[in-house]
Amino acid sequence: MAKRVLVPKTRCNGTMSEAAFWSFIRSALRQKSRWWKPISVCKMNARRDYKGINKRQKYEYQCKKCKKWHTEKNINVDHIIGAGALNCAQDLPGFVERLFCEQDNLQVLCVSCHDKKTLKEKQSKKKPNG
DSSP: OOOOOOOOOOBTTTTBOHHHHHHHHHHHHHHHHTTOHHHHHHHHHTEEEOOSSOTTOOEEEEOTTTOOEEOGGGEEEEESSOOOOOOSGGGHHHHHHHHTOOGGGEEEEEHHHHHHHHHHHHHHHHSOOO
């Protein structure tokens, strides 16, 4: 059995590692970005009135990639150019600038298309250059 390496807890009165701290900051910023006006405008531009049999559903949203119509629970507002990493203080200005972007960098994708795009981005980051 491999021996566990203890990571120094240098943040929050010795209760958080550096990685945990930056994860905490990243999560807080992403949570606040949900109320960023360009995100709601992007969603509004991709919606139409729902005419189906479910009386509780008011709108449906069109995925930019597959062009299918989905419920609000099945869509994500995606950053065309991702917000990127936030692992240290030097990453903070660029991350905030990309996260709180204007509408021209946002698109509505269904969960399936968003997951595929995210996986493709993660795989392209892992491949060595050249």
